[in-house]
Amino acid sequence: MAKKIIVIGSGAAGMSAASAARETDPEAEITVYTDDVDVAYSPCMIPWVLGGKSSWDGMIMHTPEWYAKERNITIRTATHVEAAAWDMPRGAPVVKNITVDGKTVEYDKLILATGGKVFIPPIAGTDLPGVFTIRTVKGGKEIEAYIKDRKKIVIAGAGVIGLELAYELVGAGKDVTVIEMMDQVIPRIADKDMADPIQAYLESIGVKFVMKAPVQAVNGNGKVESVSSLGVDYPCDAVIFATGVRANTDLAMMIGLDIGQLGALVAAPTLQAYKNGRLVPDVYVCGDVMQCQSAVYPGPTMSQLGSSAVREGRVAGINAAGGDAKFGPVVAPWVSVIGDMQIAGTGMSLGLASWYGAKLASGKASGYSRARYFPGHKELTVKLMADAATHRLVGAQIISGEDATGRINWITSAVLNGMTAEEFIVQAENAYCPPTSMVRDVVLQAADELVRNLQ
Amino acid sequence: MAKKIIVIGSGAAGMSAASAARETDPEAEITVYTDDVDVAYSPCMIPWVLGGKSSWDGMIMHTPEWYAKERNITIRTATHVEAAAWDMPRGAPVVKNITVDGKTVEYDKLILATGGKVFIPPIAGTDLPGVFTIRTVKGGKEIEAYIKDRKKIVIAGAGVIGLELAYELVGAGKDVTVIEMMDQVIPRIADKDMADPIQAYLESIGVKFVMKAPVQAVNGNGKVESVSSLGVDYPCDAVIFATGVRANTDLAMMIGLDIGQLGALVAAPTLQAYKNGRLVPDVYVCGDVMQCQSAVYPGPTMSQLGSSAVREGRVAGINAAGGDAKFGPVVAPWVSVIGDMQIAGTGMSLGLASWYGAKLASGKASGYSRARYFPGHKELTVKLMADAATHRLVGAQIISGEDATGRINWITSAVLNGMTAEEFIVQAENAYCPPTSMVRDVVLQAADELVRNLQ
Numbered sequence: 001m002a003k004k005i006i007v008i009g010s011g012a013a014g015m016s017a018a019s020a021a022r023e024t025d026p027e028a029e030i031t032v033y034t035d036d037v038d039v040a041y042s043p044c045m046i047p048w049v050l051g052g053k054s055s056w057d058g059m060i061m062h063t064p065e066w067y068a069k070e071r072n073i074t075i076r077t078a079t080h081v082e083a084a085a086w087d088m089p090r091g092a093p094v095v096k097n098i099t100v101d102g103k104t105v106e107y108d109k110l111i112l113a114t115g116g117k118v119f120i121p122p123i124a125g126t127d128l129p130g131v132f133t134i135r136t137v138k139g140g141k142e143i144e145a146y147i148k149d150r151k152k153i154v155i156a157g158a159g160v161i162g163l164e165l166a167y168e169l170v171g172a173g174k175d176v177t178v179i180e181m182m183d184q185v186i187p188r189i190a191d192k193d194m195a196d197p198i199q200a201y202l203e204s205i206g207v208k209f210v211m212k213a214p215v216q217a218v219n220g221n222g223k224v225e226s227v228s229s230l231g232v233d234y235p236c237d238a239v240i241f242a243t244g245v246r247a248n249t250d251l252a253m254m255i256g257l258d259i260g261q262l263g264a265l266v267a268a269p270t271l272q273a274y275k276n277g278r279l280v281p282d283v284y285v286c287g288d289v290m291q292c293q294s295a296v297y298p299g300p301t302m303s304q305l306g307s308s309a310v311r312e313g314r315v316a317g318i319n320a321a322g323g324d325a326k327f328g329p330v331v332a333p334w335v336s337v338i339g340d341m342q343i344a345g346t347g348m349s350l351g352l353a354s355w356y357g358a359k360l361a362s363g364k365a366s367g368y369s370r371a372r373y374f375p376g377h378k379e380l381t382v383k384l385m386a387d388a389a390t391h392r393l394v395g396a397q398i399i400s401g402e403d404a405t406g407r408i409n410w411i412t413s414a415v416l417n418g419m420t421a422e423e424f425i426v427q428a429e430n431a432y433c434p435p436t437s438m439v440r441d442v443v444l445q446a447a448d449e450l451v452r453n454l455q
Numbered sequence: 456m457a458k459k460i461i462v463i464g465s466g467a468a469g470m471s472a473a474s475a476a477r478e479t480d481p482e483a484e485i486t487v488y489t490d491d492v493d494v495a496y497s498p499c500m501i502p503w504v505l506g507g508k509s510s511w512d513g514m515i516m517h518t519p520e521w522y523a524k525e526r527n528i529t530i531r532t533a534t535h536v537e538a539a540a541w542d543m544p545r546g547a548p549v550v551k552n553i554t555v556d557g558k559t560v561e562y563d564k565l566i567l568a569t570g571g572k573v574f575i576p577p578i579a580g581t582d583l584p585g586v587f588t589i590r591t592v593k594g595g596k597e598i599e600a601y602i603k604d605r606k607k608i609v610i611a612g613a614g615v616i617g618l619e620l621a622y623e624l625v626g627a628g629k630d631v632t633v634i635e636m637m638d639q640v641i642p643r644i645a646d647k648d649m650a651d652p653i654q655a656y657l658e659s660i661g662v663k664f665v666m667k668a669p670v671q672a673v674n675g676n677g678k679v680e681s682v683s684s685l686g687v688d689y690p691c692d693a694v695i696f697a698t699g700v701r702a703n704t705d706l707a708m709m710i711g712l713d714i715g716q717l718g719a720l721v722a723a724p725t726l727q728a729y730k731n732g733r734l735v736p737d738v739y740v741c742g743d744v745m746q747c748q749s750a751v752y753p754g755p756t757m758s759q760l761g762s763s764a765v766r767e768g769r770v771a772g773i774n775a776a777g778g779d780a781k782f783g784p785v786v787a788p789w790v791s792v793i794g795d796m797q798i799a800g801t802g803m804s805l806g807l808a809s810w811y812g813a814k815l816a817s818g819k820a821s822g823y824s825r826a827r828y829f830p831g832h833k834e835l836t837v838k839l840m841a842d843a844a845t846h847r848l849v850g851a852q853i854i855s856g857e858d859a860t861g862r863i864n865w866i867t868s869a870v871l872n873g874m875t876a877e878e879f880i881v882q883a884e885n886a887y888c889p890p891t892s893m894v895r896d897v898v899l900q901a902a903d904e905l906v907r908n909l910q
Contacts, residue, residue: 012894016895042826042889042894044887044888044889045826045828045829045889048829048889048890053829053830054828054829054830058828059828060828061827061828295882305886305887306887306894307884307885307886307887307894307895307896308884309894310894310895311884311895311899325880325881326881327881328878328881328882329882330884331884332884333884333885333886334886334887334888335886335887335888335891335892336888337888337889337890337891342888342891344886346886371497371500372516373500373509373513373514373515373516374500374503374508374509375508375509403858403860403861404886404891405858405861405885405886405888405891405892406858406860406861406862406864406865407861407864408886409861409862409865409884409885409886409896409898410861410864410865410867410868412865412884412886413865413868413869413872413883414868414872416882416883416884417868417869417872417874419872423783425780426780426781426782426783427750427783427784427871428868428871429762429763429766429785429786429787429788429864429867429871430762430788430860430864431760431762431788431789431790431799431801431859431860431863431864431867432499432760432761432762432789432790433499433789433790433791433792433797433860434497434499434500434503434792435503435792436790436792436797436859436860437790437860439467439497439761439762439764439765440471440762440765440766441762441864443864444766
């Protein structure tokens with residue numbers, strides 16, 4: 001009989017899991033349940049659509065009908081999974097089912113890809129019309145319609161999504177204020193010295209920032225009229241919360257799955273879940289709902305990135321369908337494009353490292369993305385970090401006008417492989433052509449400085 | 456007394472060595488001898504200057520006067536080093552000197568950065584006016600002056616420099632024919648399936664190719680009028696030989712230094728030379744004149760790249776000045792930008808691997824440089840190769856409209872660290888943002904295919 005695989009969630013993790021399961025088992029009956037009305041899109045694209053650089057239709061890669069026809073995957077959109085169960089009662093058959101819109105459905109293998117929820121602080125007024133999060137195409141369309149003839153937008157949270165959105169909305173003619181609790185943009189994953197130039201760039205194009213300021217209330221009479229922070233009222237027509245994502249563990253908690261120290265699901269390298277410390281053979285997890293192992297320091301870390309979700313989804317899908325795949329510890333490289341600036345990071349920032357009690361040394365160098373004499377070169381700054389005790393590379397951040405992504409992937413590979421700063425100097429090589437790099441790439445120059453600082 | 460360091464050669468290796476020696480020892484007396492009249496430029500830039508994208512002055516970073524003033528380095532341009540010696544006669548002092556334009560000069564430490572010579576086949580007519588190589592600014596200016604009012608150019612050799620030049624000269628209105636001995640462009644370091652699209656692209660903009668054809672004679676009465684190949688005459692006004700570089704070991708042979716299997720100098724990890732199998736403590740080598748150890752298979756390899764030269768120069772310079780640096784085995788990543796196309800490679804190609812007797816498996820995938828729904832995405836093809844027996848990643852090639860460099864450096868790091876294809880799938884991560892990559896980068900898709908092909 002065909003194996004019955006149920007996937008809950010249609011984000012990058014869920015859809016990758018469904019597709020990988022299909023590649024692994026051509027016979028399985030695969031069903032995806034989602035409360036979304038669209039599938040197969042990258043929510044990271046939403047800021048650019050709101051900025052007019054693409055369209056809602058353009059950012060959706062496939063329809064549910066396409067999945068049915070091309071991959072024999074059934075997608076139930078706009079459904080609500082109310083409950084899920086996996087239990088092994090003594091002397092009775094294993095209980096394996098979910099409840100969807102009041103109906104019980106059995107599964108052989110369950111893949112939990114329930115993603116994350118945007119964290120909205122428990123303050124007054126967040127239920128007013130004009131309060132939004134940025135997570136789905138449907139939500140994006142609502143923002144677009146609401147702000148069409150409105151001008152003043154507050155973005156709560158200066159993470160990368162908030163900043164990408166701020167740039168695009170200013171470009172679309174809006175008056176944008178970003179309110180951030182910390183004293184820097186992109187807190188936690190970027191260091192202040194690397195984040196400050198991004199804030200300065202956004203200020204130069206008209207974005208206003210209110211720093212070290214929590215949003216304490218949303219005010220308005222029937223719709224958003226202002227937000228309050230530290231005794232000041234900021235008049236606005238809409239508030240978009242881009243305040244980070246928490247693992248959506250509601251269903252996992254119903255099953256009783258083990259939740260880790262970071263508030264997300266714990267998974268084996270096969271991405272099977274645990275319950276009371278025991279491996280659950282039939283339930284897989286992937287995407288923003290899970291925590292990962294750090295490849296840098298022993299311990300857990302979050303990697304709520306689209307690229308991680310796809311890799312996790314593939315592993316969960318292959319294994320659920322009877323194949324053999326493993327998910328390794330992560331360094332978690334990320335990149336954000338904000339107008340003419342790119343900022344990228346990988347592994348430890350100073351903030352992340354402090355969580356592991358680690359002391360870091362760093363080396364920073366500036367130069368260009370191309371040969372300095374090649375027309376069109378952009379400024380490029382690389383900060384490379386190593387553990388002060390072991391000299392192992394543990395992370396990096398890059399700000400540049402172009403080509404930050406390849407460089408951060410390159411460093412990620414060195415971090416993953418446990419290279420020390422000294423080994424990196426001796427062994428790391430960069431390809432060179434005047435239009436694409438300096439003859440000695442700025443990454444290597446940062447390594448020189450790092451080694452000097454370690455001595 | 457100040458240590459007397461002599462550097463022979465003012466290319467990327469020689470100038471990096473001189474600067475690194477100065478950083479290491481502020482007191483040393485450092486002199487660079489060169490037959491060139493310009494220093495501190497990247498010859499890789501010459502095609503773009505001939506194409507009008509920059510100027511001769513623009514591509515030169517520093518003058519000899521700048522080095523004298525800023526770094527206390529003496530540069531003797533347009534000098535000819537006729538002889539060099541290092542000997543340790545029994546019962547007599549060590550002989551350490553060079554002969555420059557008839558004068559003997561003693562050294563404490565000698566750095567040989569004599570570079571390479573463009574290989575010109577031993578055929579008739581190569582001494583005619585209108586025959587050029589592409590290696591120095593001076594030579595570039597001569598080409599520019601000679602072809603200014605002439606139209607038909609033959610480029611002998613379809614390596615990356617030949618192709619970059621072909622593109623730029625067509626753009627400058629010339630009629631360009633490339634004559635290549637092998638059956639593909641970029642032979643040896645690129646595989647035919649990856650090189651053919653580059654040839655097709657150049658053909659589409661008007662470059663003519665004559666393949667599997669050695670240049671057998673240059674003909675003309677007082678100046679170049681045609682070249683002959685396989686019985687056919689190709690009328691032309693100038694011939695530019697871009698037929699690869701051989702190590703320039705003339706001086707090294709006078710000293711009696713050991714030359715390896717690939718016709719270039721053998722060096723220790725400190726980049727000290729050998730003589731009769733013994734380490735020579737006072738002579739260092741760097742740049743195109745030396746052979747490297749391969750980081751992929753045991754054995755020697757050539758890495759005649761500007762990026763390698765700079766790294767080698769730094770190591771030689773630091774050590775010659777009394778510091779401590781090492782040069783590791785190389786993977787040797789390279790990249791070439793030819794108009795709207797980029798081609799990059801690292802480690803083994805099928806051709807290079809055959810030299811080591813290795814059997815490879817490969818995986819190839821195509822996609823885009825950005826998210827497929829992000830405007831401006833370019834096509835991107837990645838070919839990833841592993842040793843068929845050990846499954847270790849051994850090389851890769853990329854063709855793309857953008858961002859090949861970072862990706863090839865990323866793969867280079869994985870090859871260097873000995874990752875298998877299976878480990879790469881489990882562990883390799885890519886940063887994602889719609890304007891700079893697909894959520895699962897094409898590099899990872901190629902790895903999927905490689906693992907399938909290894910099974």
